[in-house]
Amino acid sequence: MGGHVDLSVGVIIGISIGVGIGVLLAACLVACARAHKKRISRETSDSRGMVLPIRVNGVDSSVMLSDSINGPNAPAHPKESSKRPLWLGGGENHFHSVSSGITKFSYKELQKATSNFTAILGQGAFGPVYKAIQPSGVVLAVKALAVNSKQGEKEFETEVMLLGRLHHRNLVNLRGYCAERGHRMLVYDFMRNGSLADLLYAQQKEPLEWELRVRIAQDISRGIEYLHDGAIPPVIHRDIKSANILLDESMTARVADFGLSKEVSVGYLVSGVKGTYGYVDPEYIATNTYTEKSDVYSFGILLFELITGRNAQQGLMDYVHLASMDAEGKDGWDALLDPRLDGKCNQEELGAMASIANRCVRKIPAKRPRIRDVAQSLSRINRRRPASKTNKQDLAPISDVDEVDDSDYSKG
Numbered sequence: 001m002g003g004h005v006d007l008s009v010g011v012i013i014g015i016s017i018g019v020g021i022g023v024l025l026a027a028c029l030v031a032c033a034r035a036h037k038k039r040i041s042r043e044t045s046d047s048r049g050m051v052l053p054i055r056v057n058g059v060d061s062s063v064m065l066s067d068s069i070n071g072p073n074a075p076a077h078p079k080e081s082s083k084r085p086l087w088l089g090g091g092e093n094h095f096h097s098v099s100s101g102i103t104k105f106s107y108k109e110l111q112k113a114t115s116n117f118t119a120i121l122g123q124g125a126f127g128p129v130y131k132a133i134q135p136s137g138v139v140l141a142v143k144a145l146a147v148n149s150k151q152g153e154k155e156f157e158t159e160v161m162l163l164g165r166l167h168h169r170n171l172v173n174l175r176g177y178c179a180e181r182g183h184r185m186l187v188y189d190f191m192r193n194g195s196l197a198d199l200l201y202a203q204q205k206e207p208l209e210w211e212l213r214v215r216i217a218q219d220i221s222r223g224i225e226y227l228h229d230g231a232i233p234p235v236i237h238r239d240i241k242s243a244n245i246l247l248d249e250s251m252t253a254r255v256a257d258f259g260l261s262k263e264v265s266v267g268y269l270v271s272g273v274k275g276t277y278g279y280v281d282p283e284y285i286a287t288n289t290y291t292e293k294s295d296v297y298s299f300g301i302l303l304f305e306l307i308t309g310r311n312a313q314q315g316l317m318d319y320v321h322l323a324s325m326d327a328e329g330k331d332g333w334d335a336l337l338d339p340r341l342d343g344k345c346n347q348e349e350l351g352a353m354a355s356i357a358n359r360c361v362r363k364i365p366a367k368r369p370r371i372r373d374v375a376q377s378l379s380r381i382n383r384r385r386p387a388s389k390t391n392k393q394d395l396a397p398i399s400d401v402d403e404v405d406d407s408d409y410s411k412g
């Protein structure tokens with residue numbers, strides 16, 4: 001009897017231990033599964049907000065790969081490329097699979113091509129830019145980044161490869177790099193006609209014609225559209241300004257310096273805010289959140305610059321606000337026009353361009369248009385032009401197609 005009791009107690013204990021171990025194992029399995037899921041979701045969200053540090057001048061001048069790859073502005077699926085316009089690679093999702101095709105230059109090679117780094121094109125916040133002529137005769141521009149010991153060669157190369165995958169006719173394409181003996185250089189296509197800022201403000205040059213200004217605006221919007229909607233993952237430029245728009249030999253405008261954004265400095269003050277004074281989205285300063293709509297804001301400033309011929313860093317927006325206060329209805333935009341273009345500009349196109357600019361600089365980012373819509377509006381102005389010269393009567397006014405809405409100008 002005693003033996004029976006011992007046996008059944010033993011069985012009960014055995015079963016209890018078994019069940020206990022089972023429960024423990026199950027709990028472990030559930031915990032492992034949860035941890036795995038968490039890790040995966042963390043990795044996914046990390047890649048959404050990827051920041052590539054190209055650290056120059058001792059400052060974290062980040063390459064911000066958009067934090068909205070899965071956000072509202074990002075293609076929901078790579079297949080969405082089929083909805084893109086053809087020039088953006090619509091139909092085929094091929095641009096992100098193009099291998100970098102980036103050349104690694106030796107320091108010696110670049111030293112020779114730049115006549116021992118004496119052929120200076122200009123000086124930017126990241127360092128000097130040199131003109132380089134290859135033995136084959138191909139001309140390039142070499143941007144020597146101020147050396148930062150914190151960034152290793154491999155890290156730099158990884159970032160360069162990512163930037164090198166971005167190719168578009170409205171971007172200044174990256175051709176190669178040099179990472180040797182502490183030197184960090186980026187090699188770009190040479191842009192024969194210099195920067196838009198130089199073309200707009202150089203006194204000795206002929207003023208840019210109105211038609212060319214509209215075409216340049218369209219080119220720039222397409223370059224940004226590629227960065228926002230075509231690149232995978234999307235890229236936010238963070239420093240759209242006329243000095244970062246370069247023109248090639250056929251006067252096609254190309255967006256430069258994507259992937260390099262520097263801190264705003266006013267005099268000797270460095271603010272921690274990235275971008276350039278005069279172009280920075282006030283909402284970004286207030287919230288410290290940079291989105292595609294912040295690039296749209298800077299693009300709006302650039303449009304006003306093209307219209308007025310006035311420098312964004314010398315009270316451009318005060319001037320625009322004043323002119324708009326005087327303005328009665330859309331015709332009021334006339335007051336904004338670069339005086340050098342008086343009588344040489346289509347008034348309707350001016351109204352349409354100013355309205356687009358006005359929508360881009362709205363205070364509330366959600367109310368600003370997406371760059372792809374801006375690009376479409378600008379291309380409508382350009383497409384319409386040859387016809388307007390021949391058969392004006394058949395055309396709808398531009399405002400009909402561009403959903404002009406100036407209503408909230410005073411608010412934003």
Ligand SMILES: Nc1ncnc2c1ncn2[C@@H]1O[C@H](COP(=O)(O)OP(=O)(O)OP(=O)(O)O)[C@@H](O)[C@H]1O
Binds near residue numbers: 124141195
């Ligand atoms: N690919 C290029 N082809 C021809 N000229 C270039 C090229 N890249 C830069 N430059 C010229 O070199 C000069 C310096 O350019 P960089 O981009 O370094 O500075 P930035 O854009 O003028 O100023 P910041 O660095 O403050 O944004 C400019 O005058 C620019 O026109």
